[in-house]
Amino acid sequence: MNGVAMRPAQLWQSTPDALRKLDPRTLWRNPVMFIVEVGAVFTTVLAVTDPSFFAWLITVWLWLTVVFANLAEAVAEGRGKAQAAALRKAKQETVARRLVGWGTADVREEPVDAVQLKQGDIVVVEADQVIPGDGDVIEGIASVDESAITGESAPVIRESGGDRSSVTGGTKVLSDRIVVKITQRPGESFLDRMISLVEGAARQKTPNEIALNILLAALTIIFLLAVATLQPMAIFAKNYNAAAPDSLTINGDGVTGIVLVSLLVALIPTTIGALLSAIGIAGMDRLVQRNVLALSGRAVEAAGDVNTLLLDKTGTITLGNRQASEFIPVGGVTAAQVADAAQLSSLADETPEGRSVVVLAKNEYGLRARDEGVMPHAHFVPFTAETRMSGVDIDDRKIRKGRQRPS
Amino acid sequence: MGAVFVISLVVALAVAYRFVGDYMYRVVAGTKHSAVERVAYRLVGVNPSGEQTWGVYARSVLAFSAISILFLYAFTRVQDKLWLSLGFDPVTNHVAWNTAVSFVTNTNWQAYSGESTMGHLVQMAGLAVQNFVSASVGIAVAVALVRGFARSRTEQLGNFWVDLTRITIRILLPMAVLGAVVLMVGGVVQNLSGGTDVTTLTGGSQHITGGPVASQEVIKELGTNGGGFYNTNSAHPFENPTTWTNWFEIFLLLVIPFSLPRVFGRMVGQNRQGYAILAVMATLAIASIVLTNVFELAHNGTVPQAVGAAMEGKDVRFGVSNSATFAAATTLTSTGAVNSFHDSYTSLGGMMPMINMMLGEVAPGGVGAGLYGMLILAVLTVFVAGLMVGRTPEYIGKKIGAREIKFASLYFLITPALVLVGVAAAMATGNNSTALNVGPHGFSEVVYAFTSASNNNGSAFGGITVNTWWWDIALGLAMLLGRFLPIIMVLGLAGSLARQVPTPASAGTLPTHKPLFVGMVVGVVLILIALTFLPTLALGPLAEGLS
Numbered sequence: 001m002n003g004v005a006m007r008p009a010q011l012w013q014s015t016p017d018a019l020r021k022l023d024p025r026t027l028w029r030n031p032v033m034f035i036v037e038v039g040a041v042f043t044t045v046l047a048v049t050d051p052s053f054f055a056w057l058i059t060v061w062l063w064l065t066v067v068f069a070n071l072a073e074a075v076a077e078g079r080g081k082a083q084a085a086a087l088r089k090a091k092q093e094t095v096a097r098r099l100v101g102w103g104t105a106d107v108r109e110e111p112v113d114a115v116q117l118k119q120g121d122i123v124v125v126e127a128d129q130v131i132p133g134d135g136d137v138i139e140g141i142a143s144v145d146e147s148a149i150t151g152e153s154a155p156v157i158r159e160s161g162g163d164r165s166s167v168t169g170g171t172k173v174l175s176d177r178i179v180v181k182i183t184q185r186p187g188e189s190f191l192d193r194m195i196s197l198v199e200g201a202a203r204q205k206t207p208n209e210i211a212l213n214i215l216l217a218a219l220t221i222i223f224l225l226a227v228a229t230l231q232p233m234a235i236f237a238k239n240y241n242a243a244a245p246d247s248l249t250i251n252g253d254g255v256t257g258i259v260l261v262s263l264l265v266a267l268i269p270t271t272i273g274a275l276l277s278a279i280g281i282a283g284m285d286r287l288v289q290r291n292v293l294a295l296s297g298r299a300v301e302a303a304g305d306v307n308t309l310l311l312d313k314t315g316t317i318t319l320g321n322r323q324a325s326e327f328i329p330v331g332g333v334t335a336a337q338v339a340d341a342a343q344l345s346s347l348a349d350e351t352p353e354g355r356s357v358v359v360l361a362k363n364e365y366g367l368r369a370r371d372e373g374v375m376p377h378a379h380f381v382p383f384t385a386e387t388r389m390s391g392v393d394i395d396d397r398k399i400r401k402g403r404q405r406p407s
Numbered sequence: 408m409g410a411v412f413v414i415s416l417v418v419a420l421a422v423a424y425r426f427v428g429d430y431m432y433r434v435v436a437g438t439k440h441s442a443v444e445r446v447a448y449r450l451v452g453v454n455p456s457g458e459q460t461w462g463v464y465a466r467s468v469l470a471f472s473a474i475s476i477l478f479l480y481a482f483t484r485v486q487d488k489l490w491l492s493l494g495f496d497p498v499t500n501h502v503a504w505n506t507a508v509s510f511v512t513n514t515n516w517q518a519y520s521g522e523s524t525m526g527h528l529v530q531m532a533g534l535a536v537q538n539f540v541s542a543s544v545g546i547a548v549a550v551a552l553v554r555g556f557a558r559s560r561t562e563q564l565g566n567f568w569v570d571l572t573r574i575t576i577r578i579l580l581p582m583a584v585l586g587a588v589v590l591m592v593g594g595v596v597q598n599l600s601g602g603t604d605v606t607t608l609t610g611g612s613q614h615i616t617g618g619p620v621a622s623q624e625v626i627k628e629l630g631t632n633g634g635g636f637y638n639t640n641s642a643h644p645f646e647n648p649t650t651w652t653n654w655f656e657i658f659l660l661l662v663i664p665f666s667l668p669r670v671f672g673r674m675v676g677q678n679r680q681g682y683a684i685l686a687v688m689a690t691l692a693i694a695s696i697v698l699t700n701v702f703e704l705a706h707n708g709t710v711p712q713a714v715g716a717a718m719e720g721k722d723v724r725f726g727v728s729n730s731a732t733f734a735a736a737t738t739l740t741s742t743g744a745v746n747s748f749h750d751s752y753t754s755l756g757g758m759m760p761m762i763n764m765m766l767g768e769v770a771p772g773g774v775g776a777g778l779y780g781m782l783i784l785a786v787l788t789v790f791v792a793g794l795m796v797g798r799t800p801e802y803i804g805k806k807i808g809a810r811e812i813k814f815a816s817l818y819f820l821i822t823p824a825l826v827l828v829g830v831a832a833a834m835a836t837g838n839n840s841t842a843l844n845v846g847p848h849g850f851s852e853v854v855y856a857f858t859s860a861s862n863n864n865g866s867a868f869g870g871i872t873v874n875t876w877w878w879d880i881a882l883g884l885a886m887l888l889g890r891f892l893p894i895i896m897v898l899g900l901a902g903s904l905a906r907q908v909p910t911p912a913s914a915g916t917l918p919t920h921k922p923l924f925v926g927m928v929v930g931v932v933l934i935l936i937a938l939t940f941l942p943t944l945a946l947g948p949l950a951e952g953l954s
Contacts, residue, residue, distance in 0.1 A: 207808055211807070211809040217816075218817065221820060222819075229831035230943075233942075233943065235834070236850060237946050301799070
């Protein structure tokens with residue numbers, strides 16, 4: 001989701017949506033624009049029955065006002081839709097390895113789209129693969145990068161049985177192999193909820209928006225009255241100045257309908273009314289550009305009312321990709337020695353963290369990756385989720401990296 | 408001279424702000440009941456220590472006012488059978504309705520001529536009593552709203568009967584007695600005379616009624632009522648004999664409304680909030696007074712230019728400037744007393760009183776009504792400003808949410824709606840034909856009548872006959888709805904504010920005591936009014952003054 005300015009193409013894409021919003025049944029929720037639309041219909045009728053350049057000019061202008069107001073909202077919603085589409089695409093591109101005949105002697109593996117997974121399906125996931133759906137681990141143990149969901153940057157261990165068996169779709173297995181039983185129903189996964197939030201399907205009005213709508217409605221009523229009551233006053237003024245020639249604006253019957261409607265539209269708070277819903281979504285969009293995901297416009301506004309901020313974890317959308325950035329020697333060793341040892345111990349660690357140590361050692365100290373062929377006596381100890389350790393044994397020399405799992 | 412007159416008024420009001428404000432604060436916030444008050448509570452059957460929710464408070468206001476209207480209506484209808492009637496007939500039914508509503512709503516629109524319609528008993532026991540209590544009702548409602556800001560986590564807004572009694576007995580009565588003495592010293596009459604017949608300079612015969620004028624005059628100004636003893640109101644030499652009584656009367660009608668922000672500041676515990684509200688009021692008031700003076704002294708128009716000054720409808724005792732200042736002051740408050748005839752002002756000069764009233768009479772406004780009107784506008788301003796910052800707005804620690812805005816915007820909606828609908832109805836039904844003038848000036852006369860009634864001002868532009876059946880009923884309704892619907896909204900707002908837990912001020916809070924905020928409130932007031940009334944003004948005074 002890159003922060004990009006509005007493109008002309010988006011306007012075109014959103015135009016059908018904007019036109020669809022002209023339906024009075026949806027538009028009446030926005031009283032100000034609804035009145036403009038009623039006025040536009042009224043002037044259209046007048047322009048048809050008594051055509052003049054002026055009448056058509058005003059009519060076209062009013063319709064443009066309504067359509068553009070809707071367009072602003074449609075574009076804002078359209079951007080949400082584009083983001084949702086990106087998420088959905090990510091979901092669809094995940095291929096699950098479904099195990100058919102689990103529990104029998106004849107277990108087959110078949111590839112299916114993640115979206116087609118049903119509750120109760122059994123899938124297998126190996127290192128570097130994305131877990132296709134929410135479920136429970138029924139076999140194996142693995143370290144899983146759940147940072148996309150929880151914000152925890154260090155990988156977590158998921159294993160069958162016990163209270164650490166549940167996994168979430170969209171998270172990534174970093175090591176080992178697990179078999180997962182899908183527990184979610186189609187369309188109810190965490191990812192699906194996120195998509196619906198971004199799409200704005202469940203967009204709620206913020207408290208300020210509700211209050212502002214009330215104020216705008218009150219102002220609209222006042223200005224409606226100011227315009228409606230102008231008619232008898234205008235008739236009086238016209239009759240007093242009977243010598244003044246009739247014009248398109250005013251005649252013996254008072255101000256013409258088209259002029260009254262134009263005055264009304266000019267007075268009522270059209271701009272604010274038209275942009276209200278767009279503002280909320282635009283606020284969310286601005287935050288997305290700064291890598292903050294606001295779940296709703298309401299949340300953006302609530303953020304303004306925050307007095308005290310309590311931090312628990314890092315943000316929600318972080319990449320749990322710990323990278324080595326520096327070797328810091330302690331005691332009497334040199335940095336090069338540290339790098340050498342670190343590299344050796346990480347050669348058998350295929351997690352991103354382990355690989356990054358090897359890359360750093362190569363970049364900083366020119367240490368090339370050595371494999372078993374280069375070092376005849378070496379016996380590599382690969383990283384597993386059980387041991388949480390990796391390392392190498394070269395004759396009597398034992399190098400280990402990691403920490404013992406707390407038991 | 409005009410400038411000295413205005414500046415001395417500003418100085419006197421500035422001095423009075425703290426004294427009168429602090430005194431009123433002690434009265435409404437005190438807990439002790441005097442002996443007289445306790446007797447009153449026992450007579451009415453009120454428990455003075457019991458407090459009321461906003462609904463009960465509003466019902467008490469409405470019940471008290473309804474009974475007052477019925478009493479006053481009956482009183483004027485049977486006055487010929489009572490004492491001191493001076494032989495006047497009972498008041499006709501539509502004038503009695505109009506008068507009863509008018510005095511109970513603190514409007515004092517007079518569809519009759521005082522000295523030839525009302526006997527002394529009605530003047531003293533009917534009209535003057537309402538001059539006191541209708542003013543007290545206004546202050547009581549304002550105090551209830553301020554309690555909404557000051558209190559938290561409660562449904563209680565105080566006790567209407569206690570507020571009414573205290574404000575009448577401890578604030579209005581003593582100040583009225585002092586003021587009346589000063590006015591009598593200045594030459595205002597105070598007797599029970601049925602009048603004397605005199606031979607005028609031209610040799611004709613004239614009947615001049617005396618009466619308890621000073622006592623009525625003082626509360627007419629102090630309570631921003633405006634209902635004069637005489638038809639010509641404060642232009643009558645018995646009501647307002649000299650330039651300095653003129654000054655004193657303007658001072659009286661401004662002193663309570665201008666001191667009430669002090670009560671607000673004291674009650675919410677931040678005097679600077681009171682000063683901010685005062686600054687908004689003062690800015691609008693001074694601008695209005697200066698403009699009225701400028702328009703009148705410039706004396707545009709055929710006749711004023713021919714005679715060298717806009718003296719038509721003004722008394723030589725006061726002159727152009729002091730009359731213009733009185734006109735501005737009486738319409739900036741909801742007084743509606745007049746010492747000159749607004750109908751005869753230059754077109755733009757005559758527009759200023761109209762604009763003053765259209766502002767909703769908030770600078771400084773009627774006693775109490777001005778403060779609650781201004782606080783509502785401050786709430787709206789905080790809300791608009793809060794949206795720009797992007798957080799839930801708060802004023803004096805109270806959040807302005809949907810419920811608060813509902814009450815505030817309904818409050819704001821009512822009066823312009825009454826004015827516009829009233830004027831349109833008069834024009835559409837042809838009832839504007841009772842206006843003396845045709846064209847824009849005749850139109851202004853109609854607009855002024857409805858603006859004055861709906862805003863509970865009560866001053867008359869004049870030049871229009873309004874004691875017809877239609878006008879009495881229509882203006883009566885405008886006064887009634889223009890007074891009590893807003894009061895219900897104010898009390899509703901107070902109720903929902905009092906319930907809230909105060910939000911502590913933070914870096915994101917809009918400071919509501921800084922010049923920026925004062926400027927914003929002034930802007931909101933002017934823009935809203937301009938958008939609402941510009942078409943109407945354009946057809947009336949602007950069309951006349953700019954052509």
